[in-house]
Every structure is written in structure tokens, then in C-alpha cells.
Amino acid sequence: METASAASENAPEAMESQPVAGDELLANPNQEDVTPTKDGGVLKEVKRPGEATEMPCKGDTVFVHYVGTLTDGTKFDSSRDRGEEFQFKLGEGNVIKAWDLGVATMKKGEVCILTCKSDYAYGATGSPPKIPPNATLVFEIELIRWLGEDLSKAKDGGIVRKVVIKGEGYKHPKSEALVEVHLVGRYGGRIFEERDVKFNLGEGDEFGIPPGIEQALEKFSKDERSLLTLQPRYAFGKHGKPEFNIPPNATVEYETTLIDFEKVKESWEMDKEEKLQQAEIVKEKGTVFFKAGKPDKAAKQYNKIVNYLESEEKYEENDKIKRDQLLIAAYLNLAICDLKLSKNNAAISNCEKVLLLEPHNEKAHFRHAMALFKLNEFKLAHEKFLKVLEINKENREAKRHANLCTAQLQQYARKQKQIYGNMFEKFAKADEKHGKNVDSKIPVHEPTIDDVIEVLPSKNGDNGHTTPITLAHTAEAMEKDVFSSALEDAEKKGLLEDLGQEANTVT
Secondary structure: OOOOOOOOOOOOOEOOOOOOOOOOOOOOOOEEEOOOOOOOOEEEEEEEOOOOOOOOOOOOEEEEEEEEEEOOOEEEEEHHHHOOOEEEEOOOOOOOHHHHHHHOOOOOOOEEEEEEOHHHOOOOOOEOOOEOOOOOEEEEEEEEEEEOEEOOOOOOOOEEEEEEEOOEOOOOOOOOOEEEEEEEEEEOOEEEEEEEEEEEOOOHHHHOOOHHHHHHHOOOOEOOEEEEEEOHHHOOHHHOEHHHOEOOOOOEEEEEEEEEEEOOOOHHHOOHHHHHHHHHHHHHHHHHHHHOOOHHHHHHHHHHHHHHHOOOOOOOHHHHHHHHHHHHHHHHHHHHHHHHOOOHHHHHHHHHHHHHHOOOOHHHHHHHHHHHHHOOOHHHHHHHHHHHHHHOOOOHHHHHHHHHHHHHHHHHHHHHHHHHHHHHHHHHHHHHHOOOOOOOOOOOOOOOHHHHHHHOOEEEOOOOOEEEOOHHHHHHHHHOOHHHHHHHHHHHOOOOOOOOOHHHOOO
16 A cells, blocks of 8 residues: 555654554553454554444455554554545455454444554565564554455456355365355345255356356355345346346346355366266266257367366277277367357367377268358368268268359359459450550350369468468459358358258267
8 A cells, every 4th residue: 555555655743643652562451352363463442433233355345544653653654644545455465464354343434443563564674764674553444435346257347245144264166066055136125036056157047047146156155145246247138037027237136145065076186087987977968958059058068078088098998999989079069069159160170189080080071071161161161071972972961062162162253253354354445445456355164163173272371271362362352252142142042051960960
């Protein structure tokens, strides 16, 4: 603090309150020892009682006025002299230990005197030039107000916690942990729901849990009860909750008690057999989510298989086969989820991982081709669909999409011919105008797939894959929408039906 964490530059002045004589703390029946070990390091004397019974908690932002003096009455710092409140986050080490301990015992409006031994202040070094080594300090502090702790990951004030009853210990539930909570939801002064519920963190929406509660619970301790104020984006959003009579964009409160939680075993805590067992369990869980139309949640489960097994290679023969099959299933299913979520480059990456383990995997080649198709990489997609047909000539979806790629490429070539035909015609007319002899009769023919592939060499694109190169790169503004318009035409004609039956099947 210009505050209790650093000496003020103001010249020393005598403090109006009675100084403490000598460097030893005086015995005073009105003083309370607020240190955890009761070693007399921080003594508190209330000069003016505060309001109500509530006190700030760790993580709250507190606002105070203070005057700091040495035991001889020499003032070294004062927020009152500066005419502005001082604020800090309580219990996070932003101020001297004595302040974190003492202010946590204060009530709103309270004024107290904290007498702080050097071990709880600036220690053996002091804070030159105003605070000497091993100095006992005296602070008059007024607690003006405090704000609850912002638990939102974005620190946007959307989830504010006000602790009602502190929890036990320092352990908190992590993502995926099974939690048991008691919830009391309030809006406009009325209770709209009250219930006990068990769920895994990350799956709360399956149980009607607002996202803000899930985020907050990762900061709770066992048996903690806190009042959470949730802004709309962390509660029920723009749609509200009609069954609870909550309007759109409403701020709500939830009194939340963490009754208990079960710690989730980390991957590094499991042996090889446990990892295989857990991989089977989460694979089934991911399939349930996928079939329910929740590819984002399914992908989280499939990624767990990768985390469990990708770097675990020391398996005996039978378990090694099982491990590889689980990884192949995980990568293939992640590729489906990626396609559903329009993460096409990620889908390609997952397919490539399958092909390292199983080079002739039909599904991997097909889903790779579908990702290229969705990226408008029709030339490369065509090659990939042909690869699928080499493996299985009866794959109807591969045949259909290979033909569609041919149609898109032909349409692209016609568009290019039209653009540059018009351009050359204009050049010819300009040359004619200036008296140049130009043969404007240029033989043309309907482009074929071979023509298109021949005139579309490739280069590495920004996305790490190959992209077509033509003269159009010099006139990008004229042709930038050719591929996308061709794709839209195909959709209108019913040529694109989702991702094809094969691409929609989880393994």
C-alpha cells in the first residue's frame, strides 16, 4: 500500500490517538489476540463497533481508511491525509500479515486499533526510511465496506461470492468431480427453487445447473455456504427460465452449500490397468452424449481417452492391442465431433493420428476427405475419396462425394474461364483500338476434371494444408466467393446431406 505495504513519503506527524509507550506491547484487557496461534503478534482493540454481524472473507475487496504510526506516535502513512480510501483483496498477501488477519475480524463501519509485532509487519528489514528494522506498528483502521469475490474466470464481475459460512480445509473440487450441493435460488425477493443435487462438474446443464454455479464450485471448500450473485450470462441468459418465472437477462442469487465432493483421480495417479478401464467408461459416456446431439460434451470424454493412453505405451501384447483400438476409436470419434462443430482442421489432425496406427482405416480416410470437402479443398478431397474407394469400392458416400468434388471443380474452371475470357476480350478490344493486330478467336473447350487438376497446382496454405493456385490469385476480389457459391448451389440441389451416413457413426 502506499499503505501498510510501503511507507508514505509524507513527513512524520504526531497521531492524535494515545501512543503506545516503548517497543513492547502493553497488556490491555480491551485487546484481543487475532493471530491463529495466539502468540500476541497482532492485538486488536475496537474503538467503534461495526454494524450487524457480517465480516469480509478471503478474496473480498475491502475498502478502508487507516493511519499508521510507530510506537512513539510518529505517523508514517495515512489514507485520510491523502483523502482517498484504500482498497485491497483480503487474505491474498497484498498487504502485511497483520492486516489480512485483523481486517478479517472487522464489521462494516467498525474502527479498531491493530498493534502489530514486526513478524506480522515488515520484519527484520523494516521499510526504510520511515519504518525501522524490527518495528512494532500501530494502525487505526476503519472498515468502510467490501465487495464479494469475483469468481468468474473472465473476471468480469459476473459471479460474485459472499461467504456465509466458511468451509473446511483448503481442498476444492476440480472439473469432473462428483459434487453434492444444496441450492436455494432467489429472484426479486422470492425463492424460485430449493433442492439437493449430485452431479459431475462440467455436466451441470444436464441437471439444470446454471454455468455460474459450476464455475464457482471449483473455489468452494467442503461445507461452505455462500451467496452467489449471477449476472444473466452466468445464469439463465437472454431466454430466462419460464418455468421459474425468471424473465430474460435477469440477475439471480443462489445460496449454495457444498455438502460434499469426491476427488477425481488424475491420469498420473492411475496405473496402466486403471487407465484402460477408465478409457472404456468414458468412451461409453461420450457415445451417450454424441447420440443425444451434444458433440462438444462427447469430445470432452473422447479427449480423456487420449489423455489416459496416448503417452502410455508399456503394455503387454493383448493390452497393447486394446490400447491401440481405444485410441483409434477416440481419434475417429473426435473427428466426427470436430466435423459437427466445424473444427475441420482438428478433424484432419485426428484422422492423421488414426492413419499412423492403421494406414488403411476406411473411416479415417473418409472423415479426412469430408473435412477437406468442408474446407472447399475439392481437389484434395477428391483424391481422398478415391483412396476410400480403393479400400472399399462399395462405399456409396465416397462415390457420391467424389462425383460432387468433380462437379465443383468443373464449375470452378468454368467460372475462371468466364472471368479471364472477359478480361482477355477487354484487352483485345483495347489493343484493336490502338491499331494492334490481335487474333481474338481463341479455341476453347468444356473443362474436364483432368483439366482442372492439371491447372490447379498446390502450395502450402495458412491452415497447414494445400490450397489451389491459379492466375486468380492476382485478382482475388473477383473470384474469392467461387468455391463457397458452388457449395451453396450443391446444397440447394440437395447434393449435400449432412456429413453422410458413414461420417455420422461413432465407433
